[in-house]
Amino acid sequence: MGVDIGLTYKLTNQTTIDASIQDIGFIRHFKDVENYKIKDKYTFSGINPFFPEGSNTDTAQEYWDEVKNNFDELFKETITNNSYTTFRPVKFNAALRYAFGKSINKACNCVDNDIGDLNEIGVQLYSISRPKIVQGALTFYYYRKLFRALKLKGTYTIDSFSFKNIGMGVSSHIGKVNFYIIADNLLYYQNLAKARSVSFQLGFNYIFNQKKKG
DSSP states (O other): OEEEEEEEEESSSSEEEEEEEEEEEEEEEOSSOOEEEOOOOOOOOOOOSSOOSOOTTOOHHHHHHHHHHHHHHHOOOEEEOOOEEEEOOOEEEEEEEEEEEEOEETTTTEEOTTTOEEEEEEEEEEEEEOSSOEEEEEEEEEEEEOSSSEEEEEEEEEESSOSOEEEEEEEEEETTEEEEEEEOOGGGTTOGGGOSOOOEEEEEEEOOSOOOOO
16 A cells, blocks of 8 residues: 655746655555564674585585585574565655746747747755665756757756766657657766666657647
8 A cells, every 4th residue: 555645836937846755655465474583693604615525426516505404403493474564665756947948939939838948957856765764866957948859858966876976868759759768877887887876768658649739
């Protein structure tokens, strides 16, 4: 069971506030449940990578079986079938955005309301509750409509992984097909081994039963 709550409030014609709380709820586990409990103390210094001296008939499988049997003898587990409840990690989102730059229709030298504002800047806050800590991210972005069919978005994010997360998104809408590319941590794409997290998304949507204007 879960509940999502969100709101959008327009401060002015150009300034908007968005906020939402997601995954307020829990999961009840009661079917085919097995709980394992082990309570004891043991100091483990690691597994010897070299096989002990033995006869020529000893195999690697026999060695690992002996290690497993030793652990099974040291620890006795208690198994129960009691149901239990886990809570969902609650997510919080908030954004403040400002749109500007009306498009001018050259045919009549007037504002083109169909395409709306060409530019948008904003700041977004994201946080999620973990069992031991609350993680969050703060994103500043610039959004630009180049044409009716092409839109760009650049982002700069500060989170628990990096203080220099730069991202980019491109969306194209041609006819009934929408195509998009989204990527973050662009500074690490030359050497992904140095990145703690990288995200890349590529896809398209087909829109049908679209209402015609007029």
